[in-house]
Amino acid sequence: MPPSSVYLDLAAYLRGAETSSVPFTPPIPALASLDAALDEVLVRGPENHRRVYEERAAVLDEVLTEIGLEPIVAPHERSRTVRSVPLPAGVDYAALHDRLKREGFVIYAGQGALADEIFRVCCMGALEPEILRAFGGHLAAALEPEPTPA
Numbered sequence: 787m788p789p790s791s792v793y794l795d796l797a798a799y800l801r802g803a804e805t806s807s808v809p810f811t812p813p814i815p816a817l818a819s820l821d822a823a824l825d826e827v828l829v830r831g832p833e834n835h836r837r838v839y840e841e842r843a844a845v846l847d848e849v850l851t852e853i854g855l856e857p858i859v860a861p862h863e864r865s866r867t868v869r870s871v872p873l874p875a876g877v878d879y880a881a882l883h884d885r886l887k888r889e890g891f892v893i894y895a896g897q898g899a900l901a902d903e904i905f906r907v908c909c910m911g912a913l914e915p916e917i918l919r920a921f922g923g924h925l926a927a928a929l930e931p932e933p934t935p936a
Contacts (some may be wrong), residue, residue, distance in 0.1 A: 839866035842909035842918060849922030853929065858904060870896065870904045874929060879905055885928040891921050 789795035793816075798809040827835045843866045849869060850857065857869040857927055873879055879895055882905065896904035909918055 799821075822878050836866070839909070840916060841866065842913060843869075845915040845918045846907065846909045849918060849925070853922060853926045854856050869907055870900070870906050872904055874903075877929060882928055885916055888922060891922045891926075 789797075792798070792810045793813055795809070802809045830838065842865065846869055847857070847861070847864075850869065855871050855874070857864060857871050859865075859870060873882070879902065882895055883895070894906040894908070895901055896906065907921070913921075
């Protein structure tokens with residue numbers, strides 16, 4: 787299969803390795819992230835790693851359900867790491883993002899045609915179940931209308 791970008795042209799990197807050269811400047815942050823992710827999998831083992839992410843995703847689904855939010859992807863087709871959630875009517879993504887960020891949580895905008903319709907939330911990295919539950923409380927509060935000053 788032909789590479790879809792210069793960074794994915796593994797054959798060019800292999801040819802470069804034969805001459806102690808790299809064909810392109812490598813994406814260092816992406817490679818460092820990949821290295822850290824592989825370390826995480828190797829330390830836990832693939833089955834335990836998968837189980838941890840399944841548990842986190844289940845907690846995230848539980849939290850979203852408690853708030854009354856349903857991800858746009860059917861449960862049997864969801865990933866173990868990301869949820870795309872419709873923005874409730876009248877909720878502005880930027881305001882929701884900023885309010886949650888003040889509380890220490892980051893959500894992501896939808897992409898493309900869904901930019902104004904959904905937000906995304908992930909359960910990767912060091913996000914243990916208790917942090918995801920705390921996120922749920924802050925998300926629920928952020929979805930409540932802010933009180934107007936008297």
